[in-house]
Amino acid sequence: MRKLKWAADFIANSEVNVHNPEAYQGKWRELLNRDCIHVEIGTGKGDYWIGMANLYPELGWIGIEKQESVAALALRKKDTLEQQTRFIHGDAANIDQWFAKKEIDVIHLNFSDPWPKNRNKKRRLSNERFLDKYNQILSDDGQIIMKTDNRSLFEYSIIEFQNFGFKLEEIYLDFRSEQHDEDIISEYERKFMEKGPIYRAVWVKGGK
Numbered sequence: 001m002r003k004l005k006w007a008a009d010f011i012a013n014s015e016v017n018v019h020n021p022e023a024y025q026g027k028w029r030e031l032l033n034r035d036c037i038h039v040e041i042g043t044g045k046g047d048y049w050i051g052m053a054n055l056y057p058e059l060g061w062i063g064i065e066k067q068e069s070v071a072a073l074a075l076r077k078k079d080t081l082e083q084q085t086r087f088i089h090g091d092a093a094n095i096d097q098w099f100a101k102k103e104i105d106v107i108h109l110n111f112s113d114p115w116p117k118n119r120n121k122k123r124r125l126s127n128e129r130f131l132d133k134y135n136q137i138l139s140d141d142g143q144i145i146m147k148t149d150n151r152s153l154f155e156y157s158i159i160e161f162q163n164f165g166f167k168l169e170e171i172y173l174d175f176r177s178e179q180h181d182e183d184i185i186s187e188y189e190r191k192f193m194e195k196g197p198i199y200r201a202v203w204v205k206g207g208k
Helices: 007-013 029-034 048-055 068-077 093-099 119-125 128-137 151-164 188-192
Strands: 037-041 060-065 085-089 104-110 138-149 167-172 198-203
Touching: 007 068, 029 037, 029 085, 029 093, 037 048, 037 093, 048 060, 048 068, 048 085, 048 104, 048 188, 060 068, 068 085, 068 128, 093 128, 128 138, 128 151, 138 151, 151 198
Parallel strands: 037 060, 037 104, 060 085, 104 138
Antiparallel strands: 138 198, 167 198
């Protein structure tokens, strides 16, 4: 998308955006006043992050987005500071610097960039270098929930998670063929639903 001229200033002035996330390492449960914390990596325009926070206000919800203009659009939708919701404008490659070991309960990967060329596989959010970071910050029974419309990415991710020791708990090859009121449908996801199946899987932290 085109660069929004107002994005940087909007993010800088947002109360919802945590400008120094590393300062809260080990303190997120206290900040959000919630015992269970969910993190969505790659919020896009924020529909899922916001919708799930509204659906489950008893949980803590942190959205992460590195693209400046997209992050600003998400924050504009959530411009009122609420106890259980925060946002981080930054690269998830630094996620282990923001959260302490075993601090996060659930990580959501929704329609991540598939980076289809093999030379870019290390950029995929389900690549082992990211899985190592997730494994560190997830609680002992922590989960990773992934949704995608990209079959190749889904197949790749299943192998990566298995090789790293995560346990596959649920798998759907056409998640939206049934009604799932427990999971918000964003505008972004709805566009993919019109084109083909949505793949979804849930993994539980392994023993590494």
